[in-house]
Amino acid sequence: MSDVVLDVRDLRAWYGTEGDPVRAVDGVSFEIRSGETLGLVGESGCGKSTLGRTILGLLPEGAATAGEIRYRNRNLVTAPPKEVRALRGPELGLIFQEPMTRLDPLMTIENHFVETLKAHESDAKEKEMRRRSLDALGAMGIPPTRFKQYPHEFSGGMRQRIMIALALVLNPKVLVADEPTTALDVIVEGQILEILADLRRNFDTALLLITHNLGIVAEACDRVAVMYAGRIVEQGDARKVFAEPAHPYTRALLESIISLATTDLKYIPGAPPSLIDPPPACRFHPRCPSAMRVCSTKDPIEVSIAAGHVTECWLHGPEDEIPAGGEQPLEREEIAVAEEA
Amino acid sequence: MEAAARPVPRAVAKPTGEVLLEVTDLRTRFALRGSFAQRMRGRAAGSVKAVDGVSFSLRRGEVLGVVGESGSGKTTLGRTLLGLAPATDGSIKLEGQEITGLSEAAFRPLRKRLQIVFQDPHASLNPAMTIGESVGHPLRIHGIARDREQMRVRVVEALERVGLHPAEQYMSKYPTDLSGGQKQRAVIARAIILGPDILIADEPVSMLDMSVRAKILELMIDLKRELGLTYLYITHDLATAKFFCDRIAIMYLGKIVEIGPAAEIYDNPKHPYTVSLLRAIPEPDPTRTVARDLPRGEVPDAVTPPLGCSFHPRCARAFEVCGWESRDLRTLLEARWTRMPEPEYRAEREVIGSLDEMNVPSTSARIEPASGHTTAEVAEIIERLRIDAPDDPFWKGVAAIDTEGPAVSIRFHEGIEPRDVQEGPSRLQCHLYDEDALAAAQRDAAAR
């Protein structure tokens, strides 16, 4: 098994507001090994985008962080911003969702690459830079004849590929992709997923793939972490988690996916909670069909289901921590149909 | 185990209602704003044929899905049907009455029968109006429900019907107070309050979370049953379309390339584009790693679409008559160079002069060698191209390669415009199923 390249422990990222803070990431732990792809799934408002940005140190002014992000014997949470900034690019790469807004419309693609390489590798030679750029673009299927064109001359899918090439040309150890295919059509999405799959095979880049689309997680990821209301409720090998989801939220989410094989429509009643004032104890308990009394009174403890597969859910114990009577089903009022929908 | 799972009966199998909407050879074209220089000279800059000859009929009680990627023209089709985009040609008949070219005033009463739900729930409601005002506004516009009380009653009824309960609570709220799913419900309420016959739904759930989509789809199915609605469901998502639709039309670059009963489309897709769309859907099942065989390239420029069949540059099964042209040669060369290491690419690139001639679509391509190089060198590159991938459909399209003279010229077989052919219960536009085209291809192949 390859080495752990990114180790996150009890990470918190809170945004300041005029009132109470938004607890977007509220105690998250995971690790990624080199060459591995970890899919981070969740619905809107669960904090996954914030998590991606926290790792790269890209949070706005009014945000506070705590915990550990161990990268190469450094804790990125406490490291000085200058240091983190130096890591961004050559060591930690980021792919955004909307490629058009991230490429400078006044610079040719060639200039984007030259600038990127020069900024991080000041001794790079012209010829060498060109070669690496064209190689990176070629790996993404962008013909060298278009090297001197401007971003607006490319389609959305190609721009996203250019972004990926820009991120990869510096050979980062960790790449964070925040919803890379959400704005793209399904065939283009498939092409990009193929590219990302090649990545796993040919390089040892660790990839954190943030998305709300469970379908692409199944295709492209080795492991998956399911996020809900600022916490990771389940993580493990992608196949195992999909085949035997341990957490009721994961199960409900998988069942609500509409795929070609769907015969029934299923959804999760209620709404994702506010990150300012999440429900006490297990945050999913107001919507959980299997909620017990303990779920609303005591924070769930992480348990190991199988090797590498963990979850935080009282249904899986640990039993000795559940007080007497805690296993009784939780009574609550009917959740109105439109409370979320 | 799910608190909220109920097997929803699939849409009624065969709606045998009368034809509500008859669309014949509909075309919608947008003129492009050219560059400054072009405008100065008074020259038009070309136009986008967003809808390029679409024909279908919509029967009462059915759900017709219109599926396509961006650039397919599906959204423009929806807007043209509603008179929000002007039809350039063709006809749309609503229960026998022609509605293209109607003035706004003449169209207005028809809007009671034909409504739309848009894609973006966050932007479809006026931020300056309360939900009650928004949902009730159609009643005002069409002069139904004269007094306040009557209007209030009908708004409450509509809100309850879409599941916004208790309705009174929602009436005084503004759109920003609601979540995405709730907003979409309000938009649906507004669309149905006049009791329309036809509802066009343009990507109604694509901007909502997964766990919420099912709720809205279920709502739409319920409304279909309760109100006897007929739907035109526009989407890029074949999975939800399968669940919801009776018939499906697949659109590519402004044309319907395949249309047929849903079961047929999914179990027995015929058009290569339909096949790739189905294959491209990511399945949330990691145990299945089926090779996807995605078509190469992307949706082409709609201003100058490929000659012949628009899908031919990407089709794995294209053959002689599909419309091969000079731009395909350029694409192939570029693909070759993309895979090559840089030094070799440079070497080859130097041999060839300008590539721009190949950008003009034509059934013959001409490549001039750069100064200091010969035609023979160019011919050699072309030969290498062929040796690398002799089975590429492109070579079927090549009729002759002439290496004499100052430039290499390649002549392609004449492409044939695809026309509608019936294959079983489906109608499609594909030469693979067109007897005449297949015969012409055989003749071309023999002559080669």
Place this chain on the structure above:
Amino acid sequence: MSSIGEIPGTAAPQSPEAEIKTEGPGGVRRLIRQIRSARGVPKWILYSGIAIVLFFLILAIFAPLIAPYGFAQSSSGGVDFPKQAPPSGAHLFGTTVQSTDVLSRVIWGARTEIEVVIVAVFFSLSIGVPLGLLSGYVGGKLDRGLVLVMDALFAFPYLLLAIVIAFLLSDKLGQGIITAAVAITIVYIPQYFRVVRNHVISVREEPYVEAARALGAKRRTIIGRYVFFNVIQNVPVVATLNAADAILTLAALGFLGYGIQPTQAAEWGYDVQRAISDAGAGIWWTGLFPGLAIVLLVTGFTLVGEGLNDILNPLIRYRRVRKPEIPGASPEADK
């Protein structure tokens, strides 16, 4: 390669809701909500501006009660006022060369300024905003024509334009309040037109406007209910800044002699002009007080405008955001 995404309505499918909602309510509600929640510097700017303007408003409205004498009054109870007398107990701000009381003229002048300016701004608004709405929504030839006219007006130096108009109109309407008001009105119409038109052009493409068309709403309904309330957010700011500007213009007109005649009403600009010859003789009170009044009122309106602008359109979102304390977090090591 032409960008297919520019065809109206064919945007590629986008992601679900943003995690932290940043959109706000439209229309008037948003204005009020934002003003209420203002904090810090913009709030004080706004409040001090309002205080000043209110002060002058009170002067203007209650002039008959507050001013000790009439604006052209040169005697009281049979006794003539002294000529060019320095400030004293009887005349707090002194008297002018025509033996009128400076304090009274300042107070009555406030009435003149406020009257003319508010009327002028009101009319500018009433013409500029609807024209902007119409032009922006309808487009086409009407739009092109109007934009041409408005741009031409806007390109003129505003003071020059006001003078020219006042001059032209003085034949027909005589020099006076109306002429000045009309001149100022015309000068400021293009501002409202532009601001509103530009906003309308962007709102026009919004899905909810298209939805209104799909519902069958008539054009005037769409403009009135769907577009109007969503484009007027910037109008109050423009109006207050215009008021400030207009006061200067009116004073300038008066200064140059094209404004209001002294027999009609008191006017600060006219007073300042008259005071020029006094200055050489060391008579400072006839010029200082009207001048100060101009400066103060203009500043007041400007503060209101800028304060509103900072609150409604913050460039850098200055909000009282406190970086939260995360319990159990270790203090940051190196900084």
